Amino acid sequence: MRVPQPYDDIPGTTVFDAERSRQGYHLNQFCMSLMKPENRAAFKANEAECLKAWPMSEEQRQRVLARDWNGMIALGGNIYFLAKLFSADGKSFQHVAAIMTGSTQEAYAQMMLNGGRNPDGNRSLSEWKNRG
Amino acid sequence: MADLFAGLSTSHVPAIGAAIDLGKTREPYWQPVFQGYEFAKRWIDEAKPDVLILVYNDHATAFSQELIPTFALGCAAQFPIADEGWGPRPVPVVEGHPEMAAHLAQSLILEEFDMTIVNTMDVDHGLTVPLSLVYGQRQAWPCKVIPLAVNVIQYPPPTANRCYRLGQAIGRAVASYPEKLRVMVWGTGGMSHQLQGPRVGLINKAFDQRFLDLLIDDPEALTRITPLEFLRESGSEGIELVMWLIMRGALSAKVKTLQRFYHVPASNTAVGHLILECQSPGGRAVQ
Numbered sequence: 265m266r267v268p269q270p271y272d273d274i275p276g277t278t279v280f281d282a283e284r285s286r287q288g289y290h291l292n293q294f295c296m297s298l299m300k301p302e303n304r305a306a307f308k309a310n311e312a313e314c315l316k317a318w319p320m321s322e323e324q325r326q327r328v329l330a331r332d333w334n335g336m337i338a339l340g341g342n343i344y345f346l347a348k349l350f351s352a353d354g355k356s357f358q359h360v361a362a363i364m365t366g367s368t369q370e371a372y373a374q375m376m377l378n379g380g381r382n383p384d385g386n387r388s389l390s391e392w393k394n395r396g
Numbered sequence: 397m398a399d400l401f402a403g404l405s406t407s408h409v410p411a412i413g414a415a416i417d418l419g420k421t422r423e424p425y426w427q428p429v430f431q432g433y434e435f436a437k438r439w440i441d442e443a444k445p446d447v448l449i450l451v452y453n454d455h456a457t458a459f460s461q462e463l464i465p466t467f468a469l470g471c472a473a474q475f476p477i478a479d480e481g482w483g484p485r486p487v488p489v490v491e492g493h494p495e496m497a498a499h500l501a502q503s504l505i506l507e508e509f510d511m512t513i514v515n516t517m518d519v520d521h522g523l524t525v526p527l528s529l530v531y532g533q534r535q536a537w538p539c540k541v542i543p544l545a546v547n548v549i550q551y552p553p554p555t556a557n558r559c560y561r562l563g564q565a566i567g568r569a570v571a572s573y574p575e576k577l578r579v580m581v582w583g584t585g586g587m588s589h590q591l592q593g594p595r596v597g598l599i600n601k602a603f604d605q606r607f608l609d610l611l612i613d614d615p616e617a618l619t620r621i622t623p624l625e626f627l628r629e630s631g632s633e634g635i636e637l638v639m640w641l642i643m644r645g646a647l648s649a650k651v652k653t654l655q656r657f658y659h660v661p662a663s664n665t666a667v668g669h670l671i672l673e674c675q676s677p678g679g680r681a682v683q
Binding site for chain 1: 550629
């Protein structure tokens with residue numbers, strides 16, 4: 265059972281703590297394997313088959329196949345490991361950032377050029393309750 | 397005696413390395429970032445450090461989830477450039493200083509900092525981007541580098557206070573090294589940024605500027621920043637800033653600011669950069 269943590273109150277943020285690290289171990293180690301060209305080739309040839317070799321949960325496998333980035337993070341994925349997966353796909357970080365925040369890549373890139381996401385209104389879950 | 401004469405801090409955004417490697421530094425997007433390092437590039441050729449103790453974090457490159465050391469001290473003679481998935485960066489191999497690294501390891505462990513000793517390690521953009529920013533493109537790095545890799549990926553990283561105290565111990569260890577060498581400590585990573593989840597893209601300029609102010613004049617105040625405050629205010633990846641406190645702890649209590657630079661954005665990150673010169677021999681003032 266997960267122990268409640270004070271940082272659970274930070275909205276839109278999943279802190280990669282020891283419990284999530286444990287949960288995401290095989291998912292993240294799979295992503296790490298994609299640093300080697302031969303493993304990337306095997307994964308691209310048959311993604312579902314390749315994932316069976318890793319003892320992750322079926323839910324984790326489905327989220328990898330769907331490239332559900334927030335979904336992978338919720339099941340213990342860490343962004344530095346997931347970066348191996350989107351790099352293998354030839355996707356940029358901003359492509360994935362836009363998906364994670366429900367935006368377009370253009371709008372996300374423009375937000376960064378404008379100074380990034382303001383912390384005001386983004387510190388606590390209570391501030392996100394009334395968001396549209 | 398080795399002389400710890402200055403510290404330097406900088407962000408280590410991977411896209412900065414790519415911009416250097418691909419010759420994009422004069423493009424309108426990148427020019428404002430690189431002009432902040434023009435001073436460092438001139439200054440470093442006069443300052444001529446012999447050894448850098450370079451504090452950085454590995455980004456799931458040398459360390460997978462198999463082994464997660466909090467403080468890993470690179471004691472090897474050489475550190476190959478990592479292939480992070482798109483080929484190694486075209487930069488020179490990093491030469492270590494095994495003799496001083498061994499002295500650091502021994503001194504720090506006896507001061508009760510339980511260092512992990514690493515004798516084989518590839519180094520990723522966290523270490524090489526700062527070198528490229530300051531030294532530019534060279535055939536060989538003109539100094540030895542002792543990498544100090546800090547876990548900031550799996551929560552919790554070492555606290556701000558622990559990092560500052562470690563820096564102080566590093567200052568003492570350098571001061572007790574008998575060879576006449578000019579030594580710098582570099583702290584890298586940060587500033588505010590968040591790379592994950594719906595809050596991705598967070599930048600907190602007010603937090604960053606206050607951090608720079610206090611790092612220079614009142615670093616003890618920064619040791620009271622809790623991990624929760626870093627996560628909330630500087631973003632889930634902004635917590636890398638604890639590594640800057642290792643650098644600052646190693647310097648004299650009073651420092652002279654030779655360079656201060658801040659720019660938003662580089663990719664998804666606020667870029668900060670300082671050069672701080674010791675006003676008394678580094679490491680001794682804190683004994």
